Amino acid sequence: MSEEKLSDLISPEAVINFETGPIKASTLDTMIKLLPFEMGFCDANDIFRWYSNNPNRVHGRRQEAIGRPVLELHPKVAHYVEKLLNDFRSGKRDEWEFWFPKHSGEHGQIYQKFMAVRDENGKYLGCMDVTVNIDLFQGKEGKNTPETIDEFKAVKPE
Structure with missing residues (x-):
């Protein structure tokens, strides 16, 4: 499989026709960068293929990681990552989630x-x-988050 970029294959102005509607490739890329979370993807062969390039990332990502085996990218926890991916591959598990404290104190x-x-x-x-x-989602000072639908309806646009 070639390691071509989307921009090498299609124009940023190309329209991708999803089941839920069409969207330009460049618009989709911009929208992904605005999401208040990060995403990544490794393929069925456990090769790291893609990540969202959001500002202020929790996990730093490097372009050099693209195309590398995911187990090489996480040597300290490779055994656990390998088990998780094998569970996904076999159908034993479909998801896994956890919470952890931020790093560096x-x-x-x-x-x-x-x-x-x-x-x-x-x-x-x-x-x-x-x-x-x-x-990002827990009680930040200065946020005006309506508690009910009636409060939402009462908010006047500025």
Whole structure:
């Protein structure tokens, strides 16, 4: 399989026709960068293929990681990652999630979820991970979050 970039194969202006509607490749890329969480994907052969390039990432990612075996990227926990991927591949498990404290003594929690990606026939295509800085969603000062639908309706646009 060639290691070509999407931009080498199609124009950023190309339209991708999803089941739920069409969208330009460049618009989709921009939207993914705005999501308040990070994503990554390794294929059915456990090769790291893609990550969302969100600003202020919890987990640093490097472009050099693309195309490398995922077990090489996580040597300290390779045994656990291998077991998880084998469980996904065999169908024993479809997802796994956990919470852990931020690194470097910072206050706060991180949520991470790994999910088996399967096609419509159940064939294993790889593993997707989602990482969320939970602090983004917990009671930040100055946020006006309506508690009820009536409060939401009462908010006047600025």
